Amino acid sequence: MMRPWGLLGAWVATLYASSPSLAWNATGHRIIAAIAYERLNPGTRAQVDLLLKHHPDYATLLTRDSPPDPEARARAAFLAASVWPDHIKGDRRFYDDTRKDATPTPLLPGFPDMARHTNWHYYDIPYAPDGAQTEKQPPPNALSELRRLLRETGTSPRDAYDLPWLIHLAGDVHQPLHCTSRFLKSQPKGDAGGNGVIVAPGGNLHFFWDSAAGSDGSDAYIIRFAAEVTHEYPVPRRLSKDPKKWIEEGFEIDKREVYSFGLESGSREHPIELSQAYQANAKRLARERIALAGYRLAAVLNEKLKRSVKVILHGQQP
Numbered sequence: 001m002m003r004p005w006g007l008l009g010a011w012v013a014t015l016y017a018s019s020p021s022l023a024w025n026a027t028g029h030r031i032i033a034a035i036a037y038e039r040l041n042p043g044t045r046a047q048v049d050l051l052l053k054h055h056p057d058y059a060t061l062l063t064r065d066s067p068p069d070p071e072a073r074a075r076a077a078f079l080a081a082s083v084w085p086d087h088i089k090g091d092r093r094f095y096d097d098t099r100k101d102a103t104p105t106p107l108l109p110g111f112p113d114m115a116r117h118t119n120w121h122y123y124d125i126p127y128a129p130d131g132a133q134t135e136k137q138p139p140p141n142a143l144s145e146l147r148r149l150l151r152e153t154g155t156s157p158r159d160a161y162d163l164p165w166l167i168h169l170a171g172d173v174h175q176p177l178h179c180t181s182r183f184l185k186s187q188p189k190g191d192a193g194g195n196g197v198i199v200a201p202g203g204n205l206h207f208f209w210d211s212a213a214g215s216d217g218s219d220a221y222i223i224r225f226a227a228e229v230t231h232e233y234p235v236p237r238r239l240s241k242d243p244k245k246w247i248e249e250g251f252e253i254d255k256r257e258v259y260s261f262g263l264e265s266g267s268r269e270h271p272i273e274l275s276q277a278y279q280a281n282a283k284r285l286a287r288e289r290i291a292l293a294g295y296r297l298a299a300v301l302n303e304k305l306k307r308s309v310k311v312i313l314h315g316q317q318p
């Protein structure tokens, strides 16, 4: 995902405007959602399906091209919900609230606000391998929002709006580069989760990792990938439901494996060449993180939505 972080960022954004990186691309998010949906208890699944039916974009974005059969349709809506927060980054009904000169777009029925909330997608722990000065990322961020969502889900009049965010952000923070910004003396503003590290293949490091699960969005691919990775990485004995732990794991992976090529940030003329071994390791790690994200998402939903939720449409009487 692109972040507002100055001149180099603008240059990188221009360079890759044709292939915007969306933070685990849609394929990665849909696989995580498919893994989680299969593991929802029947009661929780019914609550999730009901909440999504009350989402203001249910009839449009969440069920576009989805099958008529009610069960298949409910599953399709859950998978579509996992990419909704990325979708609105390019949706003109919404505005970029992270810009200083932002003008809010008109509030539409069912939404608590029309902000894109692009800074909710990551929580970058500063990493300073050469002792450069660092900056902490203030809230709102993925950590503050996941904590809020986990606190409120099941009890809030925003539940229908919030559910796609919970599904999406639980996935995002399992992409290791949603957990770190690397500060170098030569890159004092940080690399914005690898967006400022130029590599080959992939263009930039963040995009390379976002795409590590492939880009085939077909349901056949998603079903096969989900079946494979849940076989390769079975449910661990203890499933963490703490987003801080999820993010800290990502940060450790970054220090150990994602930045293993050293203190360079590459350039368009001289991108960092990612070795075959690096690429194979990234694919393996992505599979493991995706399986884990799916299990953890199911676990928190099963905990938060086990009782009947009272669905209240935002701004309307129940």
Ligand SMILES: [Zn+2]
Pocket (backbone or CB within 6 Å): 001, 022, 023, 085, 086, 121, 168, 172
């Ligand atoms: Zn995202």
